[in-house]
Amino acid sequence: MARTFASSFSPLPLAALISLTGLTSLTMGAAGCTIGSDFDPGEIEFEPDRPELSESDDPDPYTGDDEIVLEAQSQFRTGLDVHQKIIWRTCTPFDGVCHNSKEFPDLRTPANFVKAFGANCNVQYGEYESVYDRCERPGDRFRISGGGYESGQIEIGWIESIAGDYYQGEDLPPEDSPGLHIHLADPMPGEQTKVYTSGGFERTFITDGEVKDFTFANYTTLWYILPGRTHVIGEVREYQGDQVQELLSVGIIEGDANRNGTLGAREGDPIHMLSAGDPENSYLIARLRGVMSGEEVPGSRMPLANQPLSIAEMLALFCLVETIPEDPGEADLARAVDYAGCSYSADPAGLNLLGEGVTWAARIEKVLEYNCSGCHNEITPEADLALIGEGVYERLLEPSQQNPALNLIEPGEPESSYLYLKITGHEDIVGNPMPYNPLTGEGTLTQAEIADIETWIINGAIEDE
Ligand code: HEC
Known part of the structure; x- marks a missing residue:
């Protein structure tokens, strides 16, 4: 036969x-940029109130006073801005993952980005x-x-x-x-x-x-x-x-x-890479957040960004996806994003990638206490820096001793935060990477801990109670 x-x-x-x-x-x-699995971004607490899609190429601008919405509107006015400044910046030739077509669609061009709407994941x-x-x-x-x-x-x-x-x-x-x-x-x-x-x-x-x-x-x-x-x-x-x-x-x-x-x-x-009108059921966004409908999404959490997205960037992405027409074409990216109509403009803070539980009090302060306060204690702190006890947060916003040009923490800018450079072992630091291990001369926080500190700084290094 x-x-x-x-x-x-x-x-x-x-x-x-x-x-x-x-x-x-x-x-x-x-693969890609891994952020710890103990991450749990907060649920978006309100029922999004889906906007009527604006017919005009220039929807009325947002005129409220929420600073995050205003920032998003000025920096990411159109869908092309969202592509170029948020999506594309994650496509750098060396560390970027967005062009890694084995894992993700190649999102480098606006045309490809638009194709992710309605595409299978x-x-x-x-x-x-x-x-x-x-x-x-x-x-x-x-x-x-x-x-x-x-x-x-x-x-x-x-x-x-x-x-x-x-x-x-x-x-x-x-x-x-x-x-x-x-x-x-x-x-x-x-x-x-x-x-x-x-x-x-x-x-x-x-x-x-x-x-x-x-x-x-x-x-x-x-x-x-x-x-x-x-x-x-x-x-x-x-x-x-x-x-x-x-x-x-x-x-x-x-x-x-x-x-x-x-x-x-x-x-x-089945869901899609991006779903026009429904950012919360868009796979790419779920991968950024690590969850969809309260359920964990497998895979590393930061598929697009080498650097976590700020709240304004998340808002821009959510609003673009929510207000873009069905089956969009490239021309739809050139339109102004409808921030005034976007339901997430009502509470952009709810999009914070940091989520609940990754705040100063609940997470960052503890990471420092557990990993650093043996040496950076209150009585005889190394480098004159106590990372436990009263006043730690205020001290972090002051200049470093080793490099007084930089503050230990610069809200919004991890790369200008000397403490962040120390924990990531940046080549410009004086002395050793932290946490210093006297036996091996090195030591490191986990990826998840570093990522949480980074996200916390990017989102303003806010001290909550
Ligand atoms: C085993 C002791 C030890 C541990 C643990 C340790 N450090 Fe240090 N740290 C030092 C010493 C010693 C110095 C000064 C010499 C150097 O920088 O290598 C220092 C310096 C620093 C500086 C520079 C301070 C300045 O004002 O410029 C920072 C920032 C810092 N440590 C942060 C941390 C953080 C954050 C952790 C925990 C994640 C940590 N350290 C854990 C011993 C330690």
């Missing part, structure tokens, strides 16, 4: 197929742990028919190829046996456990307004149906290896891409 891999009924060339699925190949990896074969359930789309379907067996179409949960010599035993292969593993959303009917036949991969396309099911690939082999009947293993002999690789490279849509047992699309509508 000839064993061929063929797109038996392929009305579209492979490339067209891939492009039809849009941004399928973009995945959000766990991360669902790609591989790097599955960082896929968010709500990004999962309805999976492609798998079906085996022939050899006296007919399974019907069953949604694919996830698919994996395990390399190695094919199984040659008499019984069913073990669960982690080499082969093409297909995990299904629902069990295969019947009792049969071994079938030598063709396995078809099917997808629904909408062409010219007509909904059609197409088999976009076939793989003929010996299929084992394991107990429970939701796990199927297709035998892959050496000469079939290329066929399987080719099959996987098509980008089969997995309904449970993160393999956690929840098929996101069955639970609700």
